[in-house]
Amino acid sequence: MDLNAKLTILERMVGIYDRFVGEFDLACEKYCAHCCTANVTMTTLEGYWIFNHLEKTGEMHHLETIAQKAHPDRFLPQVSINRLADLCARDSEPPEEHLDPDAGPCPVLVNHACPLYPVRPFGCRCMVSAKNCGETGFADMDPFILTVNDVFLQHLEHIDAQGYTGNFADVMQFMESDENRQNYAAGQLGAVPDGLVANQPVFVLMIPPEHRERIQPVLMQIRSIQV
Numbered sequence: 001m002d003l004n005a006k007l008t009i010l011e012r013m014v015g016i017y018d019r020f021v022g023e024f025d026l027a028c029e030k031y032c033a034h035c036c037t038a039n040v041t042m043t044t045l046e047g048y049w050i051f052n053h054l055e056k057t058g059e060m061h062h063l064e065t066i067a068q069k070a071h072p073d074r075f076l077p078q079v080s081i082n083r084l085a086d087l088c089a090r091d092s093e094p095p096e097e098h099l100d101p102d103a104g105p106c107p108v109l110v111n112h113a114c115p116l117y118p119v120r121p122f123g124c125r126c127m128v129s130a131k132n133c134g135e136t137g138f139a140d141m142d143p144f145i146l147t148v149n150d151v152f153l154q155h156l157e158h159i160d161a162q163g164y165t166g167n168f169a170d171v172m173q174f175m176e177s178d179e180n181r182q183n184y185a186a187g188q189l190g191a192v193p194d195g196l197v198a199n200q201p202v203f204v205l206m207i208p209p210e211h212r213e214r215i216q217p218v219l220m221q222i223r224s225i226q227v
Contacts, residue, residue: 003185005227006045006159007052016221017125017152024142027132033112034133035124038103039075042121043156043199044163044184047171051181053119062108062115063176069107070169073100077197080165081150082157086203107169121168122156143211148218150206155222158202162187166196 054060078095079087087094106124108115114124126149129139157165163184164171174180174193183189192198207215 001159003048003187007049008227009159009225010045010049010156012225013152013156013222014122014125016218016225017122017148020148020218021126021128021145024128024130024145026128026130027140028128031112032132032134033105033109033114035127035129035139036106036109036112036114037101038071038073038106038167038169039099039101040106040121040123040168041075041077041165042123042168042171043160043165044171044174044189044196045156045160046119046121047175048181048184050116050119050121050172051175053116059115063172066107066169066172067176070167070173071103071107073103074167074169075099075103076167076170076195077165080157080197080199081153081206082200082202083197085154085206086200088206089204122153123168126152144214147207147211147215151215151218152222154202154205157199161199161201162189163199164189164192164196165199170195 051063054062075097078097084094106114114120126145127139128145129136129141131140133139164174166174174196175184180189
């Protein structure tokens with residue numbers, strides 16, 4: 001599948017997800033940035049999408065900001081979500097991961113607002129809450145939304161199976177390189193660079209038994225995407 005087709009699928013998946021989550025009564029609103037942390041992860045496909053957006057809008061300065069403000073203790077995933085699902089399905093122990101909740105805000109956040117909002121990573125898009133996180137100290141998320149989030153993240157990685165997953169800051173710094181973008185667009189990525197992990201196709205979807213029937217309409221929408 002060529003890159004343009006993958007980007008089209010990504011955009012259509014975003015539309016499906018936004019309609020799905022729009023059916024819930026959520027507290028999320030503009031300038032509510034409690035979940036906008038330095039620990040967000042994403043795929044290289046999303047990084048390419050964001051880079052294209054910055055190029056089209058003339059906002060390439062955000063790349064310099066990301067490089068300057070990338071928190072040294074930001075979350076660095078050891079495995080992708082599909083690899084994690086694979087390990088769990090095989091009763092294997094996943095590697096230990098360190099996440100510092102005090103790693104600070106997203107490096108591009110400006111006055112509690114996201115300048116990349118239309119193309120924000122799915123890891124940001126799917127972080128929703130029924131109550132104000134600033135008041136509760138945590139996100140109040142319906143368990144079914146959590147399941148749907150995992151399924152979307154797994155399908156997104158599946159589309160980008162030949163790419164990488166990493167922290168938002170690391171993926172964007174990877175995409176800043178002309179050579180990396182050209183190799184990615186040509187499907188010719190080499191060894192996984194430090195700070196990123198390899199993506200893989202879906203082996204098993206992380207759907208608990210109580211959600212298997214309810215999630216079928218969502219799965220049908222994802223799988224019916226044609227380009």
